[in-house]
Amino acid sequence: MEENLGMLNYLFDMYKLPKKLKEVFHAKHPKFKFHFLEHHLCHAASAFFPSPFEEAAILTIDGAGEWATTLLAYGKGNNIQKLQTVNTPYSLGAFYQAVSIHLGFKLIEGPGKMMGLASYGNPEGKPYQDMKKLFRLKDNGGFDFDMRYFSYHYTRKSGVSKKFTDLFGPSKTKGADWTDHELDVAAAAQHIVEDVIMHMVKHLKKVTGSNNLCMAGGVALNSVTNGIIAKSGLFKDIFIQPAAGDSGTTIGAALLLNHQILNRERKLMETAFLGPSYDNAACIKAIEAAGLPYKVAGDAAYDFTAEQLMNNKIIAWFQGRMEFGPRALGNRSILANPMNPDMKDILNRRVKFREGFRPFAAIVTEENCGTYFDHDYPNPYMLLVYNVREEYKQKLPSLTHVDGTVRIQTVNEKENPPMRKLLKTFEQLSGYPVLINTSFNIKGEPIVCTPEDAVHSFINADMDYLILNDIIVAKQGDGILG
Ligand SMILES: [Fe+2]
CATH class of the missing domain: 3.30.420.40 (ATPase, nucleotide binding domain)
Known part of the structure; x- marks a missing residue:
């Protein structure tokens, strides 16, 4: 009965809504x-x-x-x-x-x-x-x-x-x-x-x-x-x-x-990227307020990120307009190397603190989806689960769930040029245009929106580098930015 009363309360609320x-x-x-x-x-x-x-x-x-x-x-x-x-x-x-x-x-x-x-x-x-x-x-x-x-x-x-x-x-x-x-x-x-x-x-x-x-x-x-x-x-x-x-x-x-x-x-x-975006001036303001070392790298940001991913570093990736909906689709994402069999545990231990049984999602170039996974239907909003093809289960171990499945997001040039470029740069080093993609947030907090949010999460979690547009941000004392 309580549930039904709840429904009635809801109808009363609807009646009162115009006044409110x-x-x-x-x-x-x-x-x-x-x-x-x-x-x-x-x-x-x-x-x-x-x-x-x-x-x-x-x-x-x-x-x-x-x-x-x-x-x-x-x-x-x-x-x-x-x-x-x-x-x-x-x-x-x-x-x-x-x-x-x-x-x-x-x-x-x-x-x-x-x-x-x-x-x-x-x-x-x-x-x-x-x-x-x-x-x-x-x-x-x-x-x-x-x-x-x-x-x-x-x-x-x-x-x-x-x-x-x-x-x-x-x-x-x-x-x-x-x-x-x-x-x-x-x-x-x-x-x-x-x-x-x-x-x-x-x-x-x-x-x-x-x-x-x-x-x-x-x-x-x-x-x-x-x-x-x-x-x-x-x-x-x-x-x-x-x-x-x-x-x-x-x-x-x-x-x-x-x-x-x-x-x-x-x-x-045409796109899920309907949220706000921030220019480099806004990003630098947030970085400098936090006193973090940074470098405006231009296109070199892609090479740097791909190399660090190959080195099994955890990268916070913040680009353009924020995505609409519950999934991080590559503009407010944490990225990692899918080839490392320990990466799921590393991400969980260092950043996400999620239950160990939960899988991470894959982000892949649209034209290569059918190469690694058992279906090639485009999936830009990460709402379909496919199977990893048998021959790639060992090669992309940290993406492959216990039953051989993986949640997929496909990326094409029109929808997200920066992410596609990063995937192609990573492919040159690794052979695979595929990355682990998980939402850029820390446990108990929503996905970051502003550069201030991004810097806050970066400081408070054990991530290695933050890329804001084409700006590479490191932790204090990292030394890599010279
Ligand atoms: Fe609903």
């Missing part, structure tokens, strides 16, 4: 109008309207919007047509989160971490066989499952019920390592998400006939599933907007109004 907004904007008699827009339509708009497609099947999945947890839709021109919704309590996002909490993860951050853990379990084991029986894939493209095994819909604890723990074992003991059985439960939940999503995209293909698919919603950040869809060949093209989670509904709301309601012309989203 008038206060925020100091506007007693505003000239603007308020529009209430459905959460999942905003997700759908955030994926379809900026996509390169004139028409596309659309799938949005999350924990919950108002009532809907999933939307199957069809977009054409300036219009999104709803085809099917799945409503609370049947929520793929809430299910996945409930299992992640059962396995000892925290609310919100659990699902992303459990996706990495799932690779250690058996996706076909007994937990999967048992879990599969709880789910029903419906002919209309939707799904439901046996709510007696869950409790998130009636308690504030977003979890599982006694019936679930009777069948799948007790919740993980705090501080203990995951047992093999618990790893199989994580793999089972991941496998279920893949089954349900594949069921929905197959249905979408059948009813829309489209060759294009757009996806959004928090569950669309499940890059393992997205990789499976890409490789299935069901759709010729897939667009997943970089801010696929709830932050993306802000653009979705604006685009829904702009196109579907005001009928204005659509515009392709």
Whole structure:
């Protein structure tokens, strides 16, 4: 009941929102109008309207919007047509989160971490066989499952019920390592998400006939599933907007109004680099305020960075406009050498302090993606997981997850010239236009935005060099800059 009261409170909030907004904007008699827009339509708009497609099947999945947890839709021109919704309590996002909490993860951050853990379990084991029986894939493209095994819909604890723990074992003991059985439960939940999503995209293909698919919603950040869809060949093209989670509904709301309601012309989203950028003067001001040695290196910054990466140094890389969305896409990134088998542990020990089981992502030139990985579909927003080709698993060991997979970001000349140039320079030294790419932040802090943020993180973490535009910054006493 508490959850339902929560929903009612939410509706009361919506009712009170215009008054609150008038206060925020100091506007007693505003000239603007308020529009209430459905959460999942905003997700759908955030994926379809900026996509390169004139028409596309659309799938949005999350924990919950108002009532809907999933939307199957069809977009054409300036219009999104709803085809099917799945409503609370049947929520793929809430299910996945409930299992992640059962396995000892925290609310919100659990699902992303459990996706990495799932690779250690058996996706076909007994937990999967048992879990599969709880789910029903419906002919209309939707799904439901046996709510007696869950409790998130009636308690504030977003979890599982006694019936679930009777069948799948007790919740993980705090501080203990995951047992093999618990790893199989994580793999089972991941496998279920893949089954349900594949069921929905197959249905979408059948009813829309489209060759294009757009996806959004928090569950669309499940890059393992997205990789499976890409490789299935069901759709010729897939667009997943970089801010696929709830932050993306802000653009979705604006685009829904702009196109579907005001009928204005659509515009392709060509880049995720929509944030602020800083010139060298701003960067130098931040560096000098911190008293760090630096050198404006011009093109030599690329050679320096590639050489240091070869030397297994950890490089903080700050270029141009900041990326929009949860992933660092090469403008606010920490980079490292993928060929060193110890690099994952080094990065974790020195900088990231993440759980050892979580993999790091790869950044690769678009034209070489299919050389090293088992699929070449471009993936500029790091939202697909591919397999490392057998012959490169030993050669790129710190990228290859335990099950042979890796989350990929592809880079082309148009999207990110500095990163492409760095990858090509690294290739000249190493033979591989591939690097480890992880977000430029330190534990517990958001991704850096300004040069001041970058200098702060650089000073407070054990990184070797910071590259701000073409300025090389070293730690005090490093001596390399002369
Ligand atoms: Fe959402």
